[in-house]
Amino acid sequence: LFGKQLPDGGVIDPQTLEEQKRQLNFELNNSGKYFAFKEQLKYAVVKIVREKYQKTTAFETQKELQEFLSELYVYLMDQMHIALNQVGTNPDVCLETAFPVPVFRMTAEQLWLFAREAEVNKDYELASIYHQQRLSQDQQNIQHWLDYGAFHLLLEETTKAQECVRQALSLDLHHIQSLLLSGVVAVMLQHYEEAEIFFESACCLEPSSIIAWTISGLFYELQNDHTQAEMAFREAKKLLQAQLTKERSIPQAAEGEGEKKQTSATPVRSLSPSPDESLPGNAGQAHCFFSHLLQKLKPFRKKCWVDLCFNLLCHLPGFTPCCWGSSVPSRVSGPALASEIKSPVLGLMETRFLAALSPVSGLGQPPCTVFMKTVEFLLKFNAIQFVHMALAHELLSVQGGPSCEYYLALARTCLLKEDFSKCQECLCEAIRIDPMNPNVWAQKGHLCYLQRDFGEAKKCYERTIGFVEDAADMHFVYLRLGSIYLEEEEFGQAKQTYLLACENSASCLTWLGVGIACYRLEEMVEAEDALSEANTLNNTNAEVWGYLALICLHVSLGLRNDALLREIQAAQQRLGFGNPVF
Numbered sequence: 001l002f003g004k005q006l007p008d009g010g011v012i013d014p015q016t017l018e019e020q021k022r023q024l025n026f027e028l029n030n031s032g033k034y035f036a037f038k039e040q041l042k043y044a045v046v047k048i049v050r051e052k053y054q055k056t057t058a059f060e061t062q063k064e065l066q067e068f069l070s071e072l073y074v075y076l077m078d079q080m081h082i083a084l085n086q087v088g089t090n091p092d093v094c095l096e097t098a099f100p101v102p103v104f105r106m107t108a109e110q111l112w113l114f115a116r117e118a119e120v121n122k123d124y125e126l127a128s129i130y131h132q133q134r135l136s137q138d139q140q141n142i143q144h145w146l147d148y149g150a151f152h153l154l155l156e157e158t159t160k161a162q163e164c165v166r167q168a169l170s171l172d173l174h175h176i177q178s179l180l181l182s183g184v185v186a187v188m189l190q191h192y193e194e195a196e197i198f199f200e201s202a203c204c205l206e207p208s209s210i211i212a213w214t215i216s217g218l219f220y221e222l223q224n225d226h227t228q229a230e231m232a233f234r235e236a237k238k239l240l241q242a243q244l245t246k247e248r249s250i251p252q253a254a255e256g257e258g259e260k261k262q263t264s265a266t267p268v269r270s271l272s273p274s275p276d277e278s279l280p281g282n283a284g285q286a287h288c289f290f291s292h293l294l295q296k297l298k299p300f301r302k303k304c305w306v307d308l309c310f311n312l313l314c315h316l317p318g319f320t321p322c323c324w325g326s327s328v329p330s331r332v333s334g335p336a337l338a339s340e341i342k343s344p345v346l347g348l349m350e351t352r353f354l355a356a357l358s359p360v361s362g363l364g365q366p367p368c369t370v371f372m373k374t375v376e377f378l379l380k381f382n383a384i385q386f387v388h389m390a391l392a393h394e395l396l397s398v399q400g401g402p403s404c405e406y407y408l409a410l411a412r413t414c415l416l417k418e419d420f421s422k423c424q425e426c427l428c429e430a431i432r433i434d435p436m437n438p439n440v441w442a443q444k445g446h447l448c449y450l451q452r453d454f455g456e457a458k459k460c461y462e463r464t465i466g467f468v469e470d471a472a473d474m475h476f477v478y479l480r481l482g483s484i485y486l487e488e489e490e491f492g493q494a495k496q497t498y499l500l501a502c503e504n505s506a507s508c509l510t511w512l513g514v515g516i517a518c519y520r521l522e523e524m525v526e527a528e529d530a531l532s533e534a535n536t537l538n539n540t541n542a543e544v545w546g547y548l549a550l551i552c553l554h555v556s557l558g559l560r561n562d563a564l565l566r567e568i569q570a571a572q573q574r575l576g577f578g579n580p581v582f
Contacts, residue, residue, distance in 0.1 A: 032136045039540070045076070106537070108134050112147060113475070113505055114538070120476055124155060142168045142175055146381065149181065153382040154416070158188045176206050180215055184383045187219060195219060203232075210236045210243070214374040218389045233393075236370040244368075369394060375409045384413055404434035411443055415450070423447050438464045442471040449480050458484045465500075475505050482513045491520040508538035515547055524551055 012020075028034035049055055049072065059065040106114075111134040118127035131148045138144060149164030162185045169178040183198030199219055202212040217232030371394040378387045387409065394406050407430035414423035424447060430440045445460030461481040464471050471477060478501035485494035498513035511534035518527035528551050534544045 030136070032133060045072075048072075048076075106133075108137060108141070108144065110507070110537070111137075113507055115147075115151070117476075117479075117507060117509055119151065119154065127151060140171060142171050142178060145171070146177060146181060149185075150381040153185075153384075158185060161185050162189065174205050176202050176209055176212060179205070180212060180377075181381055181383070183215070183219065184378075184381075184386055187222065188385060192223065196223075208239060210239045210370055211374050211377050213239065214370045214390070215378075215386065218374075218386055218393070222389070233370065240370050240373070369397065371397065372403070372405050372409070379409060379412060382416070384416065387413055402429070404430045404437055404440065407433070408437075408440055408443060411447075415443070415447060418450075420447060420451055436467070438467040438469060438471040441467075442473060442477050445477065445480070449484075454484050454487065457481075458488075475501060478504070479509060479513070482510075482517075486513070486516060486520075489520070491517045495521065506533070506537070508534045508541055508544065510534075511537065512541065512544055512547075515544070519547060519551060524555055527551055 025034075028037075052075075053068075053072070055068070059068065111130050115127045115130035115134070118124070118130060128151070131144075131151055134144050135141075135148060145164050145168035149161040149168070152158070152161035152164060162182075165178055165181045165185055169175065169182055172178065179198050179202040183195040183202070186192070186195035186198060196219070199212070199216040202209065203216055206212060213232045213236035217229045217236065220226075220229035220232060371390045375387055375390045375394070378384075378390065391406060391410055391413075395402055398406070407426040411423045411426035411430065414420075414426060423443075427440060427444045427447060430437070431444070434440065441460045441464045445457045445464060448454070448457035448460060458481065461477050461484070464477050465474070465481070478497050482494045482497040482501065485491070485497060495514060495517035498510050498517060501507075501510040502514060511530045515527045515530035515534060518524075518530055528548070531544055531548050531551065534541065535548065538544070
């Protein structure tokens with residue numbers, strides 16, 4: 001930090017030295033290194049107090065406490081000088097080898113995931129620490145400030161959220177999301193003139209933003225300025241219509257180009273075509289694909305998957321089940337099968353084949369109204385007040401009743417407010433409209449989990465992971481399903497579920513789940529490896545340290561689990577200390 005400022009003689013005047021000391025303290029506190037160093041020293045000091053001084057009872061007087069602190073301070077200073085002298089005099093010992101710096105450094109994406117985990121588990125203090133660590137790595141990142149502001153909105157700390165979004169806006173005055181969120185927070189604080197400036201700026205800087213015009217319309221309606229609100233909504237709908245028209249024109253142009261190529265080419269067919277080649281269009285390729293998939297799925301005993309593939313094959317023109325034998329699902333009757341074959345309902349025509357085979361679900365489709373697009377944005381940043389306003393407009397504007405996405409968004413807001421009965425009603429309607437949407441089943445699983453109905457939550461989570469397309473929050477589906485498996489002592493299933501979570505997005509909690517499952521399965525080597533990974537990602541998790549201690553004692557003493565726990569508890573009661581909570 002000050003290497004280039006060192007004079008040739010090596011002597012620094014006291015004023016410069018004091019200024020460098022001040023800068024060093026600021027840098028250590030600002031980067032979080034001081035906090036990390038203090039946390040590392042804390043455990044060493046506690047260990048010395050316990051093992052050297054054997055102090056297990058409280059101090060009776062203040063004088064006794066001061067004497068103990070003075071004695072401890074002298075001892076620690078002596079040990080520090082001994083260590084520094086060894087580094088300075090021994091050429092074989094250097095600072096790098098004596099005090100190695102950990103190589104591992106968590107990325108911003110990992111810290112955001114850990115913060116989300118803490119938020120879902122309602123450990124808001126830990127979530128705040130992760131957000132602050134993320135900011136300490138890169139204070140110039142706008143998204144970090146917006147995510148921290150969304151965290152404060154979740155806690156209804158509107159003033160702190162305002163500070164975060166304004167900091168984000170100061171980094172880029174033309175950032176649309178920062179402008180919109182600044183306006184939203186200003187409305188929450190009843191600073192309506194400021195909010196209008198932010199919304200107008202967003203619409204002027206990016207006039208093609210559907211979300212900016214929609215939020216502006218919601219604001220004007222809140223101000224009872226219905227003329228301005230109607231103009232903003234009309235502009236947003238016009239932009240959405242233009243966007244949808246453009247998106248539809250792309251596949252139609254590609255399809256027309258494909259038809260031209262097909263008509264210009266002369267097809268050459270064999271005199272004795274195979275069953276796959278005799279099928280029209282892409283149906284032959286589909287026949288090969290599903291036939292191969294069906295054979296692969298049979299050994300896994302997943303009857304629902306086998307039935308799905310077979311039913312899809314039944315809709316292929318020219319498919320006959322006579323050659324399948326035992327592959328045909330037993331629950332498909334002959335008449336039903338014949339009717340399925342004679343009257344195919346899926347349009348397996350040319351390039352539309354894969355689209356026709358996909359389940360009838362709106363999961364892969366973007367929100368088709370300006371209000372649902374805006375709800376998606378607002379939910380991301382926990383702006384619940386504006387979410388309800390947008391959902392009210394969605395309810396009035398749609399024809400034929402609310403959509404599955406409407407009920408799903410409303411259920412998410414109810415879940416945040418812990419209004420479980422209202423959330424249950426919304427999810428029932430969403431399932432009725434679109435039972436093939438994995439996001440709906442994931443939300444229902446979360447609801448049942450929070451209500452401690454673990455049996456129903458398990459069914460919902462298992463149904464969620466059974467879909468071909470993943471839900472939006474699969475990480476938390478895996479975490480909670482794994483915890484249910486552990487609670488029901490299905491340790492093999494728990495291990496596999498947590499490993500899936502580790503594969504997608506590893507965290508301390510996912511590796512902890514793997515470690516616990518392996519420990520219960522008495523796979524001590526794998527358990528130790530998993531817990532070591534968990535400890536690398538978060539070395540302050542008490543449960544990780546507890547299971548590591550159990551594994552160490554189990555391996556070294558050869559005790560069984562029950563005997564080991566009784567041994568530890570007896571030692572704690574006999575000695576009166578050893579509680580790791582300090």
